[in-house]
């Protein structure tokens with residue numbers, strides 16, 4: 001089945017309440033016709049240049065043979081491994097596409113020196129790297145590109161044979177890549193990063209990694225018409241009404257992979273929903289859950305559960321009162337339906353779903369720290385090898401690690417959440433994700449987990465621009481080794497540190513409680529951290 005959806009409880013009420021008006025107001029055909037007035041006057045100028053994704057299937061078709069020909073060319077030249085440097089909208093879609101289709105792709109969306117080194121040391125002689133950035137100015141991606149260029153050159157490999165660039169026409173990266181002689185794919189500038197799954201950003205790395213990208217476009221094409229028509233069976237309208245139309249608003253969206261064949265879709269949905277809706281003090285917070293998560297067991301009344309299932313069944317309305325949404329279908333269809341649903345949600349919430357006004361603030365703070373190089377703030381105290389820092393309301397009342405975490409949990413308001421942000425090498429410390437369940441159980445509130453700096457390009461917008469109800473736990477690690485960024489005055493280790501400090505300062509300026517824990521000996525400190533979080 002191309003796409004299936006079923007809604008229950010508060011989500012069913014929301015659909016019954018909002019669907020007739022969405023149909024009468026011709027919202028679906030308006031989105032498809034790229035009508036920029038659907039989100040109000042303030043959003044109009046941006047909407048006018050951000051709706052190109054509604055026709056991305058047609059626009060992307062000619063790319064398919066070009067990408068497949070390049071794949072052949074690279075293969076003939078001995079390339080057996082594709083890596084991708086890109087953040088947020090430039091890497092989350094290829095990650096889910098390749099994982100779902102079983103095509104190997106190394107996604108590098110970190111500035112942790114150990115993680116960058118791991119990518120550099122992984123089959124360099126037979127690797128080609130796709131460097132993807134819509135703006136062409138994202139510091140993580142530029143740094144990753146430079147370090148790969150140097151590694152290729154040092155290994156006697158001509159980078160122009162191994163670096164492929166995806167960017168908007170005329171971006172700084174477009175200009176420099178063309179001057180350097182790289183193969184460049186230009187993307188449609190009228191598509192924002194998080195809506196770009198079915199454009200060159202999704203297709204180039206996935207196609208080079210071996211995915212049948214023509215089939216992916218066929219899957220999306222099969223749902224295009226149902227999404228464009230103004231009727232009550234339109235899945236984009238139903239999903240949008242269900243997630244944004246509950247009353248009172250259930251503003252936490254629990255995302256659970258519950259039988260779907262798609263691998264990792266919640267991480268892609270997370271960016272789309274959080275960045276599109278989390279602003280002006282409102283928004284929907286995606287919370288990626290695992291089976292048995294306490295958020296599900298506790299049936300929180302501000303959380304709507306979205307189950308990604310194998311088959312959502314034939315009936316739109318579920319029996320029973322449980323507030324939940326079930327969706328099923330092909331990956332190509334999921335991309336397009338969620339994009340429609342997100343902009344429908346934006347209309348219901350009264351926000352512009354195409355901007356990300358608060359992402360920039362963290363970037364500016366990071367840049368300021370890298371320029372000024374202040375002495376690092378001393379730790380408030382060190383507890384069993386873990387340096388503890390934080391905002392005054394958290395740190396003032398704490399005397400050890402355990403009490404610092406206690407205070408952070410106490411700071412979470414009744415309708416609040418905790419966000420764990422781990423600026424570490426995720427390959428070395430994958431177990432940190434298990435902290436999510438521990439803190440959810442302990443606090444009784446939703447908990448999100450993000451790897452830094454990756455999450456800055458996803459839920460980062462919501463944490464600063466959404467409702468002021470988050471409490472933030474940053475986890476950093478003193479890097480065992482650092483890595484220079486060619487042509488840059490700072491190293492990867494300094495960059496990731498500045499990204500964490502910069503974001504903490506912006507969160508603090510927004511009045512949010514922040515606790516920063518630095519593991520001075522990661523391997524040894526992790527069990528201490530888990531004991532304190534329990």
Ligand SMILES: O=P(O)(O)OC[C@H]1O[C@H](O)[C@H](O)[C@@H](O)[C@@H]1O
Pocket residue numbers: 087088089090132133134135136137138141193194275356359456457458
């Ligand atoms: O593709 P780029 O221009 O490098 O941008 C990568 C990411 O950067 C920022 O964080 C934006 O808020 C994201 O929406 C975007 O996906």
